[in-house]
Amino acid sequence: MTTVAVDAGGADAGPREVAAGAIDAARQGINVKLFGSAEEIGPVGEGIEVIDAPVSIAKVADPVAAVREQPDASIVQAARSVASGEADALVSGGSTGAVLAAGVLHIRRQRGVHRPALAILVPIPGAPVLLLDVGASSESRPERLVQHAHIGAAFSEVVLGIARPRVALLSNGEEASRGTPEVIAAHQILSDGTGIDFVGNVEGLGIATGEADVVVTDGFTGNVALKLMEGVSSAVIGAVRAAAASDARAAAGALLMKPALSGLRDQLDPEQHGGAYLLGLRSVVIVPHGRFGRRGIAKAIELAASASDADVAGRTHSALEAAGALRSSK
Amino acid sequence: MTTVAVDAGGADAGPREVAAGAIDAARQGINVKLFGSAEEIGPVGEGIEVIDAPVSIAKVADPVAAVREQPDASIVQAARSVASGEADALVSGGSTGAVLAAGVLHIRRQRGVHRPALAILVPIPGAPVLLLDVGASSESRPERLVQHAHIGAAFSEVVLGIARPRVALLSNGEEASRGTPEVIAAHQILSDGTGIDFVGNVEGLGIATGEADVVVTDGFTGNVALKLMEGVSSAVIGAVRAAAASDARAAAGALLMKPALSGLRDQLDPEQHGGAYLLGLRSVVIVPHGRFGRRGIAKAIELAASASDADVAGRTHSALEAAGALRSSK
Structure with a gap:
């Protein structure tokens, strides 16, 4: 049975809400190890083990230092339980910096990976586009962008089943000459042929129109x-809702449209998707939004369990290796 | 009467479509000097003078070199007519690089301005937020960001009538420690007090929720x-439209909602807004989207004329001067 280590110390809604999500996930047959203040977590049901870890470093200014200096912090204990094999995957909605630091230090990067990337399926209707990095690191060195292109392609193949994903760089123009110096250099390397289907630069608009499967x-x-x-999604949906409430005629129309619109609402709801994948570590790590509630946390735990069962980390690494996309030296 | 120099050589839709927009604007009592291939422009009506300029550099790889080397290019001739005082303002939907280069070389920067910025009111419902720079330069030196903060604040005061605009930096976190090194340095300078109402960093979400009037x-x-x-706006609107067409019930609802939604459609339509302002030059320069058609071009010309009548360039510069935000050396 798959066991997911869950850091209850990070989410904005507090440990009790994370516990509620864990309870829902446990009902789906997932084992959960829940790290956080046992007092705040309160009673839990079957399939959940609570490990009392009252120290949270989710909001500290320097998460890297905190991970090193506070081995009893909930995120550190959770990451270590994955590193030791007690748990198979990690879920934490704390600060990305803390998850990243604990992941790199304890779960560790996969051999040949420069730096993990946070990848997410973008919340745009009809565009199942994988965007990375969405916040693991502000660094933009060309070789990192290139490796992230490979990581995105490998993940897209393994998890999304796209045989030959089209990979693009995000830039301020489609021409090879557009972008920051780092983007231009990465474009050059990827154009020289690296085994992936590089389709060039896409602009912001191109993410929404599905010009690529992976955008780096x-x-x-x-x-x-x-x-x-x-x-923007919520603003537009909010404006549609306001228009629906503006008069009786529109309200009647909105009522008729409601069933047809419910699918769209789900598609745009970040909680439905469980969060982002932190790719490049030796085990599956899922980062839900800090502001997720019970439902989003449960989804994140389910996503972590199924990604772990499918050996997403190992298979992504094999795909990277096959593509020759791992750096040679340690 | 206000005269606007219009470069017909840039727009994707071609010179004839730009001419159609110019004809509409001329009907509003604006004088237009239209620079482009006279043959392609074809017949125009009263209030429009066509200057035959068949060379377009809108799509060249190196616009800065092209502006220097091709003095007969339509954008160069249009910019020079503004520089010489024959026209009051410039409109060009060509490449931003070419407009910027021609503007800096001929219309020239205002005294004490490092680099012009392209500013636009974001197409988000209910959020009249000014975002800059949206593409004049990929440069991100802290002192440029700081001056653009001042330029945005001054413009917001002068044009939008906001007494004390709240100015923010766009970053990947609200804390002062978040962002690229350049954003962090600019945050420090702006926090030290520079006479503008600096509200700190906003994230992408903050643009949509109106946490600031100006986002840099x-x-x-x-x-x-x-x-x-x-x-994203068009994808969401498109998905709402698709939902409306999905069955008879939803279609009936959509029909009832249509009047209430038309205002939203206008609000999100970039053509309604006429384009972006290139700020920091000695005259008004408006950059419509390259893909605008007749209606958007007409709006851009009207915007250029009214901004020129209101002396937006001069008043923005005075506001910058009063704020001590101009660099001292030339």
Whole structure:
């Protein structure tokens, strides 16, 4: 049976809400090890083991230092339980910095991986596009972008079943000459042929129109982009809702449209998707939004369990190896 | 009467479509000087002077070199007519690089301005937020970001009538420690007090929720963000439309909602807004989307004329001067 280590110390909604999500996931037959303040977590049901870890470093200014200095922090204990094999995968909605630091230090990077990347299926209707990095690192060195292109392609093949994913770089123009110096250099390397189907640069618009299956960017731009997508989606949906409430005629229309629109609402709801994958570590790590509630946390735990069962980490690494996309020296 | 120089050589839809937009604008009482291939432009009506300029550099790889080497290019001739005072403002939907190069070389930067910025009111419902730079330059030096913060604040005061605009930096986290090294440095300078109401960092989500009146970023991130907003808006609107067409019940509902939704459609339509302002030059320069048609071009010309009548360039510069935000040396 698959066991998922869950850090209850990170989520905005507090340990009790994370526990509620864990309870829902346990009902699906997943074993959960829940790390956080036992007092705040309260009673849990079958399939959940609570490990009292009252120290949370989810909001500290320097998560790297905190991970080193506070071995009893909930995220550190959770990561170590994955490293030791007691758990198969990790879920933490704390700060990405803390998850990343604990992951790199304890679960460790896969051999030949420069730096993990946070990857997410973008919340745009009809566009199952994988965007990475959405916030693991603001670094944008060309060789990192290139490796992230490979990581995205491998993940897309393994998890999404896309035989030959089209990979693009996010830029401010489609021409090879557009972008930051790092994007231009990465474009050059990828154009020279690296075994992946590189389709060039896409602009922001191209993410929404599905011009590529995988879109690669640095973690600063990717994070801004992801949060912008969520913001624009909710603003537009909110405006449609406001229009629906503006008069009786529109309200009647909205009532008739409701069933047809419910699928769209689900598609745009980040909680439905469980969060982002932290790729490049030796085990599966899922990072739900800090603001997820019970439902999103449960989804994240289910996603972690099924990704672990499918050996996503190992298979992604094999695909990277086959593509010759791992750095040679340690 | 206000005269607007219009470059017909840039727009994707071709010179004839730009001419159609110019004809509409001329009917509003604006004088237009139209630079482009007279043959392709064809007949025009009253209020429009066609200057035959068949050379277009809108799609060249190196616009800066092209502006220097091809003095007869339509954008160069259009910019020079503004520089000489024959026209009051410039409109060009060609490549931003070519407009920027022609603007800097001929219309020239305002005294004390490092680099012009492309500013736009974001196409998000209910959020009249000014975002800059959306593509004039990928440069992100802290002092440029700081000056763009001042330029955005001054423009927001002068044009939008916001008494004390709240200015933010776009970043991947709200804390002062988040962002690229350049964003962190700019945050420090702005926090030290510079006479503007600096509200700190906003994330992508914050643009949509109106946490600031002016959001400052580098031209690479801003361009990606702008095009992403447009892409997400249309994808969501498209999905609502598809849902409306999915069955008879939803279609009936959509019909009832249509009047209430038309305002939203207009609000999200980039053509309604006429394009972006290139700020920091001695005259008003408006950059419509390359893909605008007749209606968007007409709006851009009207926007250029009214901004020129209101002396937006001069008043923005005075506001910058009053804020002590101009660099001292030339």
